[in-house]
Amino acid sequence: MKKLTGMFIVVAALFSASGMAAERTTKGAVAGAVIGAATGKSLKSTASGAVVGAGTGAMLDKGGKGKAARKGGVVGAAAGAGVAAVTGHSVLKGAALGAGAGGVVGKATH
Numbered sequence: 001m002k003k004l005t006g007m008f009i010v011v012a013a014l015f016s017a018s019g020m021a022a023e024r025t026t027k028g029a030v031a032g033a034v035i036g037a038a039t040g041k042s043l044k045s046t047a048s049g050a051v052v053g054a055g056t057g058a059m060l061d062k063g064g065k066g067k068a069a070r071k072g073g074v075v076g077a078a079a080g081a082g083v084a085a086v087t088g089h090s091v092l093k094g095a096a097l098g099a100g101a102g103g104v105v106g107k108a109t110h
Contacts, residue, residue: 025107028057032100048097055100058107068110069103076102 032053037046055076058069080098081091 024057024060025054025104026057028060029054032056048093051104052096052100055103058103061107065107065110069107072106072109073099073103076100076105 029050030053033046033050035053036049040046040049055069055073059066059073061069077095077099079102081095083098084091084094
């Protein structure tokens, strides 16, 4: 399993490096989905990886859109951690998903 996981991570790196012309949000979503699929057990892991990757890619953008994505990521992380704590789920996972979703929303609303 470790060998398979390592292979998926290498493939994810190749996917993200091959699309240099693509925007960072898209590259992050693809890389996150591949890593989520490789390390997770279900489709939920793949979707969560895509959300976190897209948010990370959006936050790494330069200029006004990147700044808006980073602000959205901060708000999303706080909201995600709060919701996860109230519902009894992992606060760290909630913060990561919230930051990813907040970053994408922050970029889109700019």
